[in-house]
Amino acid sequence: xxxxxxxxxxxxxxxxxxxxxxxVRELWEECxxxxxxxxxxxxxxxxxxxxxxAAIEAAQKRIDAGEAPQLCGIPLAIKDxxxxxxxxxxxxxxxxxxYTATYDSTVIKKLKEAGALFLGRTNMDEFAxxxxxxxxxxxxxxxxxxxxxVPGGSSGGSAVAVAAHMAIAGFGSDTGGSIRQPAAHTGxxxxxxxxxxxxxxxxxxxxxxLDQIGPFGKTVEDAQxxxxxxxxxxxxxxxxxxxDFYKTKEAGEKMRIGVPRHFLKEGIDADLLAAFNxxxxxxxxxxxxxxxxxxxxxxxxxxVYYVIMPAExxxxxxxxxxxxxxxxxxxxxxxxxxxxxxxxxxxxxxxRRILLGTFxxxxxxxxxxxxxxxxxxxxxxxxxxxxFEKCEVIAFPTTPSPAFKFGEKTGDPVSMYLEDVFTVTxxxxxxxxxxxxxxxxxxxxxxLPVGIQFTAPKxxxxxxxxxxxxxxx
Amino acid sequence: MATKEDVLKLAALARISVSDAELEKFTEExxxxxxxVGKLEELKLDTSxxxxxxPVRNAFREDGEPDAPGMHTEKLAxxxxxxxxxSLSVKQIITHD
Numbered sequence: 001x002x003x004x005x006x007x008x009x010x011x012x013x014x015x016x017x018x019x020x021x022x023x024v025r026e027l028w029e030e031c032x033x034x035x036x037x038x039x040x041x042x043x044x045x046x047x048x049x050x051x052x053x054a055a056i057e058a059a060q061k062r063i064d065a066g067e068a069p070q071l072c073g074i075p076l077a078i079k080d081x082x083x084x085x086x087x088x089x090x091x092x093x094x095x096x097x098x099y100t101a102t103y104d105s106t107v108i109k110k111l112k113e114a115g116a117l118f119l120g121r122t123n124m125d126e127f128a129x130x131x132x133x134x135x136x137x138x139x140x141x142x143x144x145x146x147x148x149x150v151p152g153g154s155s156g157g158s159a160v161a162v163a164a165h166m167a168i169a170g171f172g173s174d175t176g177g178s179i180r181q182p183a184a185h186t187g188x189x190x191x192x193x194x195x196x197x198x199x200x201x202x203x204x205x206x207x208x209x210l211d212q213i214g215p216f217g218k219t220v221e222d223a224q225x226x227x228x229x230x231x232x233x234x235x236x237x238x239x240x241x242x243x244d245f246y247k248t249k250e251a252g253e254k255m256r257i258g259v260p261r262h263f264l265k266e267g268i269d270a271d272l273l274a275a276f277n278x279x280x281x282x283x284x285x286x287x288x289x290x291x292x293x294x295x296x297x298x299x300x301x302x303x304v305y306y307v308i309m310p311a312e313x314x315x316x317x318x319x320x321x322x323x324x325x326x327x328x329x330x331x332x333x334x335x336x337x338x339x340x341x342x343x344x345x346x347x348x349x350x351x352r353r354i355l356l357g358t359f360x361x362x363x364x365x366x367x368x369x370x371x372x373x374x375x376x377x378x379x380x381x382x383x384x385x386x387x388f389e390k391c392e393v394i395a396f397p398t399t400p401s402p403a404f405k406f407g408e409k410t411g412d413p414v415s416m417y418l419e420d421v422f423t424v425t426x427x428x429x430x431x432x433x434x435x436x437x438x439x440x441x442x443x444x445x446x447x448l449p450v451g452i453q454f455t456a457p458k459x460x461x462x463x464x465x466x467x468x469x470x471x472x473x
Numbered sequence: 474m475a476t477k478e479d480v481l482k483l484a485a486l487a488r489i490s491v492s493d494a495e496l497e498k499f500t501e502e503x504x505x506x507x508x509x510v511g512k513l514e515e516l517k518l519d520t521s522x523x524x525x526x527x528p529v530r531n532a533f534r535e536d537g538e539p540d541a542p543g544m545h546t547e548k549l550a551x552x553x554x555x556x557x558x559x560s561l562s563v564k565q566i567i568t569h570d
Contacts, residue, residue, distance in 0.1 A: 102548040196529060238532035245528075303510045314487060321488070323563055328554030334564045338488045351489055352499065355480065356506060358487045369510065375518050413502050414509045 005030035006165045010222040013168055014070040017063050024060040024073035025051075027168075028117060031075040035119055035166040043141045044160035046080055046092065048120040059115040071229050072115030077161035077170035080121040081128055082213060083202035084108050091204045092136040092157075093126045095320050095327050095345030105202020106234045107171065107213050114229050119167045122157030126347045127317065128178055128206045130154050131419035134410055135349040143186060146446040149403040152182030152419075155216070159186040162216045169226055170216040175207045176305055177398075177423025179214045180435035184398035184451025187437045188216050189223045189468065192423075194458045195430030196241040198227070199234035207312035208239075210305075210427040220436060220468040227461060246459025251392040255467060257283060257454075258293035258391035267421070269401040271441035272450050276397045279438040279452050279471055286470060293387040293394065297380050298425065304380070305424040306417060307360050307373035313350075314357025320345065352413065381429040388457045393467050396422040398435040398451035402443060422453060431455050434464035436471050475503045 005027050008016065016022040028051055035048050059073035078084060081091040083101035085108075090096040104112065111118075125135035133140045133156035143151040144164040151160045155172025159182035162170045172179040174192040183190025191214045198213045205211060215226030233242040259280065264273065284290055322328040322341025329340035346354070360369035387394060400421060409416040426433035435451040442448070452471060456463045480500050484491045491499055555562040 099552065102545065102552070235534055239529060241529060297516070300512060300516050303512045306506065306510050307513065318488075322554065324549075325552035325554075330564075334566050335488070337564055339490050342488055343490045346489065348495070351491070352502060352506075354487045354489065355483045355499070355503065358483045359479075359503075359507075360510075362483070362486070369513065372513050372516070372518070376513065376516060379518055412505070414505055417506075417509070 004165075006034045006168070008168060009218045010070060010074055010169055010225050011219070013074055014072075017073055024056050024063065024117075027073060028056055028075050031119055031167055034164070035161070038164050038166055041142065041147065042144060042160050042164055042166075043123055043139055044077070044157045044164065044166055045120040046090065046123050046138055046157070047088065049087070049118055052117065055112075055115075055117055059117065062115055069114045069229070070225055071111065073117065074168050075117045075119045076111065077120060077122050077158045077167035078108070078118055079155050079158050079170075079172045080124055081173055081204040082107060082171060083204070084118060084121070087121060089121065089204065091127045092124045092138055093345065093347065093350070094137045095342075096204075097137075097327065099326050101202070103202065106199035106236055107230045108202065110230050119161070122155070122161050122170065124157055124172075125154035126350050127204065127313070128154040128173055128175055129313070129349050129353055131177070131181055131416055132404070132406075132409065133157065134406065135347055137347055140406060143403050145186065145448055146403065146443070149405050149448070150185070152185035152399075152403060154178040156182045158216050159183055159188055159190070162186075162218065163188055169218065169222050171213060171226070172216060173203055173206070173211055173213050174427065175210045176309060176427050177420040179216065180398050180423050180433060180451070180453055181419060183216055183435045184437075184453075185403040185449065187440070187449030188218060189220050189437070189472070190214065190216050190435045191223050191227055191461070191464070192426055192433045193227060193231065193461060194246065194432040195427075196239045196245070197231045197243075197432070197459075197461070199232070199237040199240045201234055201236035205316040207309040207427075208316060209312060210309060212427075220434075220465055220472055223434070224465045246457070248457050248459040248463075251463045251466065253466075254287045254289070255392040255463065256289045256291045256390065257467070258291050258387050258394040260293050260295045260298060260394065260396070263295060263298045264397070267400050267418070268397060269441070272397055272399075272401060275439050275441060275450050276452060280395065283467070283470060288467075291391045293390060295380075295383050295387060297376060297383055300376055301380055301425045301428060302417060302421050304373045304376045305420070305428060306356070307369045308377065308428070310353040310357035311361050311370050312357070314354045314361065317346070317350070317354055349413070377428050380425060384425070384429050384431060384455070385457070393454045393456050393460075393463050396453045396455070398422060398453040402441050402448040402450055426455050431458055432461045432464060434461075434468050436468040438471060475500055475507060
């Protein structure tokens with residue numbers, strides 16, 4: 001082997017395991033060693049798990065017997081809001097610091113069946129709210145490409161773990177860009193699957209009409225392997241659908257790529273836009289066609305998102321009241337028990353969004369905000385549907401700028417929210433979107449990765465993998 | 474314009490408390506977020522199409538295959554903050570006063 005085991009991709013590691021160049025235990029130990037060595041600086045993991053000897057042994061046996069899926073024996077990093085039975089799942093909040101998962105999420109169940117191993121639970125913005133991991137109750141994760149910068153968020157810990165080779169691949173959740181934006185900032189491939197493609201059973205809910213679990217990989221192929229291992233209808237998630245539910249046709253080798261130029265005129269870093277244009281030119285040279293498309297309501301997607309999402313957050317987090325599990329403060333009255341537990345348990349951004357959600361759902365404002373946003377969501381979806389008559393995929397930069405510095409946006413919530421300007425629409429429309437690296441831009445003599453994002457109609461993940469592989473080829 | 478009273482009222486509805494020190498900052502931030510989200514007001518939407526029916530709706534399953542009684546009880550009860558044996562306690566909410 002030409003590189004250390006922890007730096008391998010899933011495909012490479014699976015091949016090495018089968019060629020007997022590597023054992024499952026050696027792969028685990030190399031990854032765990034790197035995780036322990038780098039975590040004090042990068043804070044990717046909130047907890048690094050001890051080796052599960054039985055699982056390692058079982059994975060080795062399956063590989064030796066020649067009947068193991070590719071993920072067998074592969075160590076993964078798991079976001080702290082995805083339940084693994086018997087492990088703490090805190091969503092990086094003080095509220096759930098002592099909460100031990102009583103069951104496996106469906107994604108974890110499927111990964112266990114495939115023989116995958118879990119290196120640890122990764123840092124995130126509290127309850128997945130944020131774009132930098134600065135909202136974690138346990139300190140931010142650092143971008144391995146420049147440790148003075150954020151890795152993006154909310155799934156920043158998983159992104160750092162994979163980018164810094166502290167795991168072979170990982171999982172996050174994406175409500176408004178929380179997989180794609182950190183993937184772009186750390187040079188990884190990140191997928192937000194079609195709404196319903198992957199079961200959310202056992203995911204700590206944030207915005208239930210938006211949330212999806214999805215993979216981080218070092219390559220498009222790795223992300224595809226993880227997606228295919230976890231997708232499918234699940235009786236425990238009524239919104240989940242079977243793989244063939246949406247009859248989206250596979251695109252041919254050559255695609256029409258829609259580019260909404262009207263939406264890319266301002267607010268984008270010049271170097272990043274140059275990288276985006278160069279990537280499109282490369283795809284055009286490879287035989288794909290660029291098509292100008294109009295998505296007139298796109299400029300309103302972020303305000304729409306910041307109505308829908310807090311409404312769902314305030315509703316979902318109402319269940320956390322200090323009575324049945326989690327942080328339990330006790331006051332004079334039952335109401336004081338609730339208020340004191342929730343006030344001590346939730347960080348500032350979580351409380352801010354709960355207040356905002358309470359506001360947009362209150363009787364005087366629900367029509368002007370929530371119902372209007374809900375209608376705008378349909379308009380956005382209709383515009384995307386119309387655009388997909390003219391193209392197979394739509395391209396955006398994943399983020400408007402490369403990774404920013406710690407503290408740069410914490411004083412102004414709206415500037416932090418703008419990080420997600422290109423990613424939220426895929427959550428609002430339920431369409432799948434993939435971020436793949438498109439090179440890097442230089443800042444203070446450091447190379448910072450940037451990402452290009454492709455969106456497809458629902459069920460069109462295949463198209464994303466095809467075009468994504470071409471970008472990174 | 475959001476006032477401090479508005480924020481306090483929302484906090485009460487959401488069952489969280491906002492300290493005096495935070496109130497000013499929260500009110501200010503709330504205002505800037507609302508100003509941004511308020512862009513929605515200028516959006517003119519065509520609602521002539523009526524309601525759109527989502528492709529997945531009313532997804533129910535048949536009752537059946539219950540888990541064995543008590544299978545999950547201990548794991549769930551173990552997370553309960555106030556517990557003595559099988560007794561799980563919360564504060565008294567009805568008094569005789």
